[in-house]
Amino acid sequence: MALYSESVGALIEKFSSLPGVGRKSAQRVAFHLLSLSDEEVRSFAETMIRAKETLCYCKVCQNMSDKEICDICSDPNRDRSVICVVEDPRDVISIERSMEFRGRYHVLHGVISPSKGIKPDDLKLRELVSRIDGDIKEVIVATNLTVEGETTAMYIAKLLRPLGVEVTRIAHGLPVGGDIIYADEITLAKALAGRTRIG
Numbered sequence: 102m103a104l105y106s107e108s109v110g111a112l113i114e115k116f117s118s119l120p121g122v123g124r125k126s127a128q129r130v131a132f133h134l135l136s137l138s139d140e141e142v143r144s145f146a147e148t149m150i151r152a153k154e155t156l157c158y159c160k161v162c163q164n165m166s167d168k169e170i171c172d173i174c175s176d177p178n179r180d181r182s183v184i185c186v187v188e189d190p191r192d193v194i195s196i197e198r199s200m201e202f203r204g205r206y207h208v209l210h211g212v213i214s215p216s217k218g219i220k221p222d223d224l225k226l227r228e229l230v231s232r233i234d235g236d237i238k239e240v241i242v243a244t245n246l247t248v249e250g251e252t253t254a255m256y257i258a259k260l261l262r263p264l265g266v267e268v269t270r271i272a273h274g275l276p277v278g279g280d281i282i283y284a285d286e287i288t289l290a291k292a293l294a295g296r297t298r299i300g
C-alpha cells in the first residue's frame with residue numbers, strides 16, 4: 102500500500118531534491134503547504150516563478166540581480182578602485198554583512214575544478230578581465246580556502262598581474278577547507294583586513 106497519494110508523493114519527492122532537505126523535512130514542508138489555503142499556495146508558487154523569471158545577472162559584476170546593473174555596482178558611494186572576487190552570489194551577502202568591504206564585487210559562479218570538469222572558460226573570468234582598466238587598483242580574491250578556491254586564486258593572479266593591477270588574497274581567520282557562506286562576520290572582517298599579495 103502506498104503511504105501517500107501519487108500527487109503528495111510527487112510533492113515530497115520535489116522537496117527532498119532540494120539541498121539540505123531530508124525526507125522527513127520534505128514531508129513536513131509538503132504537508133504544511135497542503136494545509137494552506139488555495140490562495141496562499143498559489144501566491145507561494147507565483148513568488149517562486151516571478152523570482153526565477155525576473156532573475157538576471159548584473160552586467161558589471163555578474164551577481165544575481167533583477168536590474169541590468171545591480172544596486173552595489175550603481176551605488177556612487179562604493180569604492181570603484183577595488184573589486185572583490187567571489188565564487189557564489191551568497192558570498193556577496195556574507196561579505197556585505199561583515200561591513201568590512203566598500204568596493205564592488207565580481208561573482209565567478211564557480212571555481213576551477215578539474216575533478217568536476219569545471220574549466221576557467223566556464224567561469225565569469227572574461228567579464229572580470231574586461232573590468233580591469235586604469236581605475237581598478239586592487240582585486241581581492243575571496244574564493245573559499247579550499248584546493249579549488251586556491252587554484253582559482255592563483256589562476257586569477259596570473260591572469261591579472263600583467264594588466265598592472267594588485268591581486269590580493271584573503272587569508273587569516275577563515276578555517277582551511279571552510280566556506281565563506283558559513284563564516285561569521287568577525288572572522289570575515291579579519292580575513293579581509295589580513296589579505297595578502299599572491300602570485
Ligand code: ZN
Nearest residue numbers: 159162171174
Ligand atoms: Zn553588479
